Amino acid sequence: MDTITEVPQALKPKLMLWTDVNYHDMEEIEKMQSIPDLESALCRVFGVDLPEPKRGVLLELYVQTVFFCRECNFKKEQTSALLSIIKATHEANIETPLNNIEQCFKYCKELLLCHSVRRPPFSINLFNSEEVTCILNYIYNCYVRHYKLYKYIFTPQLKLDLSLTYSGIPDQDEPTMENSSALDVENEPEGATLGSQSELKGLIEREVREQMTLVSGQMDQRMKDIADQHKSTPNSPQPNQKAKKH
Template identity: 70%
Template sequence: MEQQNSSPVFVSGHANVVLHTTALKAKVMLWTDVSYHEMEEMDQMQSIPDLERCLCSVLGVHLPEPKRGVLLEMYVQAVLFGRECNFKKEQTSALLSIMKSIHEANIETPLNNIEQCVEYAMDLLLCHSVRRPPFSINIFSFEEVGCILKYIHNSYVRHYKLYKYIFTKQVKLDLSLTYSDQDEPTKTDSSAPEVENLMEKATEAAPTTESSPQTEEAEGTKLGYSEQEALTEHEVREQMVLV
């Protein structure tokens, strides 16, 4: 599977989880994954367990269950479909490589990329149905291409979510919000009531220096009377001296 240059985005902490659908470029896959000799051995096998063991060894399916069983089932059904259509060895080998490439493109990302996978499948079949070396070869007829497209749609595209769920890592979003302009909560001073009580007690204990207007007026009146008495006494004494 050849990919064009792109910049994939990885999930923090999961370097193998790609959150970006890369552009896929189809190429010729004749004898890419299954050689002519391996196809001869595979044609001699009739039981499903024998086919599974052969495909597991040839395609390198070394995965834990249930991934291993699901992937081998996909390859076995592709081989059986090739036998029903009387495909030649090179045709079945190319079909297995096409199915493998579509599956790898699907599970490359947890995002929904089914449209890209279908377009990629059509490009792969076009590379194997039109004679234009070295870019494409014609090992499938147009009728066979139509049958293969229908098979891919019924066997894989309709269940692509199941394959994606089994073979891709689940991505969980951990969202946290931080408000930079939020004021800090005000702290209450527990000593404030005590200070107020002390101030009130000090105010009550201190002598009052202010006098009311009536008191000032009374004091002024007394002061006026004493001055008049002094003047009168002074005048009386002067008159007595003159006599």
């Protein structure tokens, strides 16, 4: 079944303090020490209802983010905001199967900016400059470097359906001298049919070779023009250079 491929959309950053994880949820998350308990709590908080392996990969992303926040001694509000930033960046990534790595990373940096500069009501200084640097390094190493893997797991695969049309080949639906009579077609020897197929194959091969030769010649000429242009550049007179007097 044909599906419409979504194109990357421009995303507007916004404050995400207590957006997905409220204060009570953070208290429950802080109590969890084992990975299974953390996965269970995060699955409930974010409402993760996905089949494997999507479920396991997404929960692993959230669990590692919680561990990172604990290593950095982040407060509850900082951990909550970072989890929402990770979630928003991931959702921007899997919005389309097309390549949107630049848009995603730009969106992520803009989200961090909203939480590192005091400019209410548009942004707050939740993270200082050192913390922002650590977060950017973490996101790059743990998510951006595996961007294609997340894209492969969470987005549908695209297939290219390529069809070629060759000039000079009669349409199969058009009546020809050979098939003008059904009786003649039925009585046509098998060798003649094989001969027609062989001629058609030869015609297609010649057409392809001619096209490849034409394109190759154009590329060679283009490369020659570029090389000639570079050779003539050093010998060209400078605008401010004066002619020597004899």
